[in-house]
Amino acid sequence: MLEHIRPQRRTVIVGAGVGALAAAVAACSSKDETATAESSSSPAASSSAAAAPGAALAKTADVPVGSGVIVDDVVITQATAGDFKGFSTVCPHAGCNVNKITDGKIICPCHDSEFNLDGSVAKGPAKKPLETKAVTVQGESIVAG
Structure with missing residues (x-):
């Protein structure tokens, strides 16, 4: 019975794009925090x-x-x-x-x-x-x- 319930192709593609965008934003923000932490720990x-x-x-x-x-x-x-x-x-x-x-x-x-x-x-x-x-x-x- 569950075989007939499938998401539309557009829903899957949009969901994947939103997930990739969220992952990219998270990666950028954690990289910036790491760079800030590294630079603040340097002697300079x-x-x-x-x-x-x-x-x-x-x-x-x-x-x-x-x-x-x-x-x-x-x-x-x-x-x-x-x-x-x-x-x-x-x-x-x-x-x-x-x-x-x-x-x-x-x-x-x-x-x-x-x-x-x-x-x-x-x-x-x-x-x-x-x-x-x-x-x-x-x-x-x-x-x-």
């Missing part, structure tokens, strides 16, 4: 405080030549002696925070983008450089602004 994201203009970020002696440091939301590099540059920690590819500087490269953990010490892209998928942040040297300190 450990502080949500933005560097106020004039605020001391680091000592010049703390930024190695040919490398850099990450302080709050600023990457400070010193490619050559005395040439300090500042960049945003936010990767322009997907908005994750870069979290380390290794072998003269600034690394984004989300998709393995790498940036040179001047902020330019060394390896994608990022296509744009890191955003520049103004830093100046005052005495032995590197300050925002």
